[in-house]
Amino acid sequence: MSRSYRNVCLSLNRVYTVNEVQVLYDVCRNTVSNWVREGLRPSDDSFPQLFRGTELKRFHDARVARARRGLRFGEFKCVGCGAAVFPDVRSVRLEIVEGRRTFAHATCCDCGARVLKFLGATECTKVQECLDTNTELSEIDEYQAALPARIGKDKGGQDVAWFTSNDRIIHEWQIYAGRFSEKTQQAYLVSIREFEEFIGGESFDKVTTKRAGAYRDHLVELHKRPKESGGLSSSTVRHRASHLSAFFKWLRGQTGYRRLSASIPDYFALPRATSGVGLKERQKIYPSLDEAWAMVDGMPARTLTQRRDRAMVAFAFVSGFCESRRQNGPQKRSDFLIVAE
Structure with a gap:
């Protein structure tokens, strides 16, 4: 993306290392560190740091939303990437314009573009303190409220919980699973995350x-429900169970x-009855x-090979290979033998 990260192919269920985040977003390690200071939450407190795809999406969606609604103290809206960013304090310059208003300009820590902002009196004082003490601008943000560790919300704030305790x-x-295709890995991750949410x-x-058996029963119940009520197809249920077993x-x-x-x-x-339901016998x-x-009758019979082929087809019907012979009643075998000859 032109640094707005709209075209990043992010998997919500995957877990990413710092290096993988760098490659995914085409940024340097310092940028990822800046994101963590701005509110990107690693999966746990251990190193090397890991980030769940859901958290990366939440963080960047929040930055874009803040840039549209209103900036926090110390935040600038970058015209280049369209996000709300806390620029490197060493790049910040303050200028007094129109006699009273303070105009700040800096460099975006993500894309390197120039960012501009008019500061109110209170924010100007706080930014000046950061300049004097060489403190990161994110430290003056009074509205950063961290969510409980290892848990968050996903899917547009619909109160769907997601967890990170098993991310490592x-x-x-x-x-x-690198030996599997990307599609297979994604299918496994969906099954694993669904089970994680269940427990x-x-x-x-x-x-x-006991937990494993309870989830199996849960899958059986989902299979019985209609799809309109959140039910799962027979194929999906079988794959979920198979993925978790493996x-x-x-x-x-x-x-x-x-x-x-x-x-x-x-x-x-799964019970045999469940795993077999929904498999319609093909007619x-x-x-x-x-x-x-x-x-x-229409097959050629000039050569020995052609007569052999003719006899083999006739024999298939004479010996009962064709189901229609049983359905439509017996046919005189001599009729086919005569034609084969």
């Missing part, structure tokens, strides 16, 4: 067979998760006896 092990799985964000090392088989081999019950993957297995189309007769 999910990132390890992403490395393992309330609890760490995967605490999952029991994920926990892998998980049991990882450090810190080897105490998980070996039977957990089996608890995701095969068979030629009628008249069509078979015409087909054999």
